[in-house]
Amino acid sequence: MTGRPRTFDKDAVLRMAMRAFWERGYDGVSVAQVCADAGIAAPSLYAAFGGKDALFEKACALYTAHLDEDLERDLSAPTAREAIERLLRSSAEHFTAPGQPPGCLVMGEPRLAARRERTRGMIQARLRRAAAEGELASAAEADGVAAFVDTVLTGMAALARDGADRPRLLDVARHAARAWPT
Template sequence: MAGRPRTFDRDVALEQAMHAFWEQGYAATTVSHLTRRIGIAAPSLYAAFGDKQALFDEVTELYVGRLEERLDEDLAAPTARVAVEAVLRTAADAFTATGTPAGCLVMGEPMLASRRAATREAVARRLHRAVEAGELTSHEEADELGAYLDTVLAGLEARARDGADTRELQTAVTRALRAWPSSTPASA
């Protein structure tokens, strides 16, 4: 016998689980919390997703896929300055978007350090290409800008979790962009 058919929308369930992990973190999110949030019994959760870790892994892949798609678009800007601005402005909007928890699942979850490192590496590659294109003066400058950008992103994420709105974060981005080296082109 094949069992009863699924009576919930798997995609909606994944979104609900994503929000639960995003709001509370992996460690604080229990299977009981997930089943209440999704609106299914524990056996249905296990049958559909496996255990909590398997569900978290699937949620992470979904979230990171969306994140990487937008990051790739932002980093493809014609200059590094425009790319960095796009990354920061996209983050400010995403961290305060209506209908999602504040902040960022990847930045807020200790278990996702490798994902954060992958984002830093993508930004670093873009900044190092800017050196080769003459937009930045040295690889040391690119590394410093990368570290600065990572710090600004972490600050934006923390402020969003603490209740800052989009306007406040966008104002912070405008201020942060004033740190762009004056010896480089301001925009493309």
């Protein structure tokens, strides 16, 4: 026996769920709320996405797809200093983009610690390469700069979530860039 054909836009529901998780976090979102917001019945949501965990994973994959591209682009700059400056600026822009929740789903969601660690690892790898190429004094300095950049990014996401606007975050990015080792 086949069920009725799906009568909702799966991509639209996924975008709606992504936004809900971004705004309220995993624990602040229920399947019932997503269903009510989407105007669909729970069995339809479960059939399309699985349970809440699967919906969250798919929403996070949607969210992070373009972040990976942006991170790789920023970190591919010719120098590590330029890469970090680009990363800080593009993060400020992302955290305050019009039409989306402020801040960052990845930075704000406790369940995404592995994703944050992956991003930290990519930044650290770029800075260790800079140390190997002589742009930074040592791998230890690269690791310290990576931790500093991660801390600044986390703080910028929190500031955005608390209402800081783009000029404020770009100012933070400029000041952080001045801390580059000489």
